[in-house]
Structure formats: C-alpha cells, structure tokens
Amino acid sequence: MTRRPGAYVCGIDAAMDVIGGRWKVLILWALHERACRFGELRRELTGVTEKVLASHLRELEEDGIVHREAFDEVPPRVEYSLTPLGYSLNEALAPLGRWGRTNLLGDAAPAGH
Structure with missing residues (x-):
C-alpha cells in the first residue's frame, strides 16, 4: 500500500487515501462477487472513462486491494x-452502503450497494 508515514490524521484519512475518487468504491463493489475483465467493469460502471478506470485499477493494484x-x-x-485486503475494505464499506440505502434512497437500492 502506498503510505504516507506520519501524514495521516486518523484511520479515516488513511482509508480515504486508498478509496478516494468517484469510482474506486464502485470498482470494489463490482469485484465483490467475482473477478471481472476490464470491459465488464467498464460496462457495469456506466459513465467511467477507459482512462480513469485503468488509472484507478492500477492504483488499487499498487495499494494491494485489487x-x-x-x-x-x-x-x-x-x-x-x-x-x-480488498475484501476486508469492502466489508468495512458495507455499513456506509447500508446508511446510504436507508437515509438517502429509502432502502430502494439493490442489495449490496
């Protein structure tokens, strides 16, 4: 994992260094059930560009998540x-997903997201 020793204020700061960016958390959710090829991920993550997806996958790989x-x-x-490590990060994000479903979507989102 790319770490900035002494630069983190708290654990959330460190975690955000890994999952920062609009698409990284969605990539984690997409890979939770099974391995995917690049094109599959691109189709599942509507709106992501090839350049951004490739960059995020590379960063997540460097961090030991993917x-x-x-x-x-x-x-x-x-x-x-x-x-x-990626599975454990996904598990840590599950409560955040539940919060979003309950408070922002009225529990209308598909299970797991």
Missing part, C-alpha cells in the same frame, strides 16, 4: 479480482 491476472492466451485476457 489483483490483476494476465492469462497467456490469444487474444490476451486480463481479469481483476479483490485481494484479501
């Missing part, structure tokens, strides 16, 4: 999945 696996096939195939 695992990138390249298969030796023709055409090339790459899949992204959560690491154990």
